[in-house]
Amino acid sequence: MDLLIVNLADRPDLVDTMWDFEGLWPVFMQQDPVSDLFYSRATSTYAAYTLVAFAADDMDHPVARSCSIPFAMGAALGRDALPDDGWDGVIRWAWLDEQIGRAPTHLSAIEVAIRPDLRGTGLASVMLEAKRQNAIRLGFKDLYAPVRPSLKTAEPHTPMREYAARTRDDGLPEDPWLRLHVRAGGTIVKVCPRAMTMSGTLSEWRSWTGQPFDATGDVVVPFALNPVHCSVEHDHAVYVEPGVWVHHRLG
Template sequence: MDLVIASLAERPDLAPLLRDFDDPWPEFMKWDPVSDIYYSRVSTTFAAWTLVAWDAAEPGRLVAKSHSIPFAMGDDIGRPTLPDDGWDGVILWAWYDELAGRAPTHVSALEVAIRPDLQGSGLASVMLEAKRRNAARHGFHDLVAPVRPNRKHLQPHLPMADYVARVRDDGLPEDPWLRLHARVGGTIVGVCPRAMTISGTLAQWRGWTGLPFDQTGDVEVPFALNPVHVSVEHDHAVYVEPGVWVHHGL
């Protein structure tokens, strides 16, 4: 593959291809209420932080995409540490920074997505490195990521802190996505226990998952990192997804 990577600031004409991208995420994850603050502006406000990749032989179809967002952090603005609400938190911080006219100090990764038929081909590491280079090119020294470990969904009842503590004999994380971050210099700095919160009626959750959602209690949902909390009496279900903060010095 003759891979080409560019930002939408460099190639705004490619923005329509995002609509046709084969998104690999489960349906319920597309209903985080914070997400539109970012994704509604990927080709405008955040064009420089939206990377797209394609095969030069097939320029009309993306093979991967990457999203990041700049935000401010520091004791002087009451943000001494990364937020417990991870993915949601940095998007909201960036929005508040924009409203306040505050200059960003850090960049947070939000997503790397690989076309499903190309997963496992090494594109994830290429896109992560492109994300790192893009942040450095814009003058930033710190890239953080509220990482979604890609095999945690196989153990939904295991606390994230315990999952992260599992390492191989070579000292690298057992989880492949965390391990990839570690191999390129990322350091795990903590767990964000509520990186993303998604709530809905039972009818919505049935539509998102195809599951009955007919009993109160915890329900295991395919590809969810934690069980979903269900209340039949109150006609709602709430999913609180944890993440892992990883820091990359650039």
């Protein structure tokens, strides 16, 4: 497939295509309140960090998107290490930086999303490299990514630290998405144990997942990386998703 990848800062006429995807994420994964700090401004404040890909002969239907966010990090800022709350944490950092006018020093990946019918075709690798090249073009030397390992969903009870450490005979990570990052030049830094948090009433969780949520304890939900913690007594359930920080040194 011949691709055209556009930066939304350069093509504001295409900003609406950012949302022209269906079936990217299950409903429960769309309930992280921190996400609004990014996605509400992905096509405005963060347009230069947002890429959308099209088949060269079809500019009406996007095939993939890539999102990133700039942030500041350094010991003088009290940020001498990547946040343990991963995706949520770096979005909050970026939002706070913007509010006080602090210049960013690093870039974090937020998402690489492929249209469901085109997954497994190599587009993820293309979009990751486009993200790296866009970071370089914007003057960044470090790109971080709070990676969501793609096959961890099959092992919700396995600790992320154990899962992320697995390698193949060639030394590359066993997980395909972590492996793609390492092949592209990334280095695994650490696990972020609470990269995203989604909470809701039991009624909300039933509507999000179609599962009963009628007993206190852990509930395994399809596509979740960890079990969801359910409390019938308190009428709520909480999902805390881990991730893995990966560092791409760009220069």
